[in-house]
Amino acid sequence: MSLNAGGNKIRPEVSGRLTIDLAALRSNYRKLASLASDAECAGVIKADAYGTGAEAVCQALSQEGCQTFFVATISEALRVRSVLADVSVYVLDGLPPDCADLFAAQSLRPVLGSIAEIEDWAAYCQHCQTCLPAAVHIDTGMNRLGLSAKDIKAIADRSDLFAGFELALVMSHLACADDPDSPMTEAQRIAFDELRRMLPAAPASLANSAGILSGQAYHYDLVRAGVALYGGRARSVQTNPMLPVVSLDGRIAQIRHIEKGETIGYGATFRASAPMIIATVSIGYADGFFRLLSATNEKAGATAYIGNYAAPLVGRVSMDLVTLDVTDVPADHVSRGAFVELIGSHNSVDDIADLAQTIGYEVLTSLGTRTERLYVGA
């Protein structure tokens, strides 16, 4: 049985592993919290903590003093509650019909995103004679969720609505904060200030990860850190200040010697121009290693690493396998059952995202559905 850097045992039957460095995650949290200075730093752990495992991440962040968590759905909120009894949990997708009971029973906080949701929550609180906390989401340019300027004006004078529940947070969400040149970020901040003044006074929140990196004006009372916690690049033009959290490795299933002229994989998109040694590795697009990372003779794809040796992908990524050119890797590094790095110190999540024409968020949230998760640095 092999050991990884953290000394954890890796069972021989594990074909792919996603390693999650909780020490790096915690360090990223501390960094974001210190950047946010006086604002509280909340953890956004929707989509199973961006694919890294909600329970483990909640516990690690809570050890750093994180008191507030944001999820997308109620089922995600229940998973936070199952490991952390006393933290605030906000559900970003809002209050679906007939769910107020569940929110109240589990002490969850809806992020109310329409007049109808505010009315429902206020009515529920009145019905229970309890002033329960919730956030109100003001839309300043996304047009997905949240009250429009017109909605805010329509309810500004309805003190009946706001008397019934605790307005624990007023928030909005930035559309373009990843782009430091976008004028929209500042325009949204101004709109947020204008609109939130029409509501009863409450703590305010505007910044996602990119907003945290955009400066103090965006921090308000609470910031919502997501992708940067997990080592992702939040802003497009600056070196990423966060530590990588995730690495992906797959095991070599077979090593084959092929002749000049033979083809590799589906569609026969790669043909050997000379004899080659191919390592077939047990990771594929079903593990979140996108098909767009494939290589043809004309176009290079992703590169895997065996130690510090580059092993370029050849041919298509299939569901469960990738094929690597290991002709130039010293033979003692290429053995059946050995692990090969697909994402890690040589290839960041964002490098892979760029190659696959997507964003680090999609890479992160696609990983780890089948691979074994290994937590280190706990």
Ligand SMILES: *Cc1c(COP(=O)(O)O)cnc(C)c1O
């Ligand atoms: C996902 C999300 C965040 C976190 O965004 P990152 O860019 O991952 O930091 C913050 N706020 C809202 C409303 C979100 O949906």
